[in-house]
Amino acid sequence: MDHRLLEIIACPVCNGKLYYSQDKQELICKLDSLAFPLRDGIPVLLETEARPLALGRESLMSFVVIIPARFASTRLPGKPLQDINGKPMIVHVLERARESGADRIIVATDHEDVARAVEAAGGEVCMTRADHQSGTERLAEVVEKCAFSDDTIIVNIQGDEPMIPPAIVRQVAENLAASSSGMATLAVPIHDAEEAFNPNAVKVVMDAKGYALYFSRATIPWDRDRFAQTRETIGDSLLRHIGIYGYRAGFIRRYVSWAPSPLEQIEMLEQLRVLWYGEKIHVAVAAEVPGTGVDTPEDLERVRAELR
Numbered sequence: 001m002d003h004r005l006l007e008i009i010a011c012p013v014c015n016g017k018l019y020y021s022q023d024k025q026e027l028i029c030k031l032d033s034l035a036f037p038l039r040d041g042i043p044v045l046l047e048t049e050a051r052p053l054a055l056g057r058e059s060l061m062s063f064v065v066i067i068p069a070r071f072a073s074t075r076l077p078g079k080p081l082q083d084i085n086g087k088p089m090i091v092h093v094l095e096r097a098r099e100s101g102a103d104r105i106i107v108a109t110d111h112e113d114v115a116r117a118v119e120a121a122g123g124e125v126c127m128t129r130a131d132h133q134s135g136t137e138r139l140a141e142v143v144e145k146c147a148f149s150d151d152t153i154i155v156n157i158q159g160d161e162p163m164i165p166p167a168i169v170r171q172v173a174e175n176l177a178a179s180s181s182g183m184a185t186l187a188v189p190i191h192d193a194e195e196a197f198n199p200n201a202v203k204v205v206m207d208a209k210g211y212a213l214y215f216s217r218a219t220i221p222w223d224r225d226r227f228a229q230t231r232e233t234i235g236d237s238l239l240r241h242i243g244i245y246g247y248r249a250g251f252i253r254r255y256v257s258w259a260p261s262p263l264e265q266i267e268m269l270e271q272l273r274v275l276w277y278g279e280k281i282h283v284a285v286a287a288e289v290p291g292t293g294v295d296t297p298e299d300l301e302r303v304r305a306e307l308r
């Protein structure tokens with residue numbers, strides 16, 4: 001269904017806003033806890049056709065997905081528009097986001113060709129500046145342009161993740177909703193020794209309550225006794241951070257007001273700014289391991305083969 005319809009239709013019972021649930025092919029009214037069916041893509045907005053929703057966080061939780069899609073890429077120029085089996089990569093990411101149950105999905109881009117591809121697929125676009133120094137700065141521009149309230153939950157999906165599982169998009173939103181922190185993310189266990197010592201695989205360690213103690217390109221925690229004997233086996237204590245984040249919109253506004261921190265500049269890890277300023281990041285093990293992201297031409301060929 002074209003998201004633009006949601007701007008002109010409303011709940012027939014309370015005249016409130018409707019939200020699209022792609023997995024159930026329904027339009028949801030959260031005020032009245034009602035779901036209206038879609039038939040052949042056409043909304044059936046009749047009270048007699050509505051079904052009541054079970055009250056609960058899963059059915060009524062609201063979150064927005066923002067997908068930054070920067071056109072320029074050193075290793076893969078025009079990355080968002082690279083074809084994957086007949087569709088631009090950004091459209092694959094958009095489709096995965098739709099399956100997460102997000103109330104609204106916005107692609108943030110600085111390039112008109114990306115905007116046209118997204119709009120042709122029925123997606124929503126927010127044009128952003130090309131001079132942002134980080135993805136979070138681009139998110140902040142969208143948050144301001146869309147005037148999101150401070151408590152709106154925003155999930156950031158990278159535009160080069162065409163194989164991201166929809167379940168973990170929702171997982172990070174739910175984790176944030178249940179947490180008192182302003183930010184949440186996910187990690188996966190490391191089982192491979194090569195990955196354990198690879199500085200491109202970012203590691204994270206957590207406290208007893210599931211909040212990040214530190215993120216590093218170094219191997220943390222360092223198993224002193226084990227690694228003194230061998231580095232062929234690594235145990236089960238290592239977690240690799242994956243680049244999906246949930247934020248409260250008000251937290252994004254605060255984040256971009258902070259000066260960059262020494263730690264983030266040393267490690268080149270933007271999330272360390274949060275810990276530097278004494279804020280918490282909730283971390284959980286991902287319900288599913290995400291597929292290959294696309295950084296290089298070789299990654300692109302691998303994803304094409306996996307999605308064929």
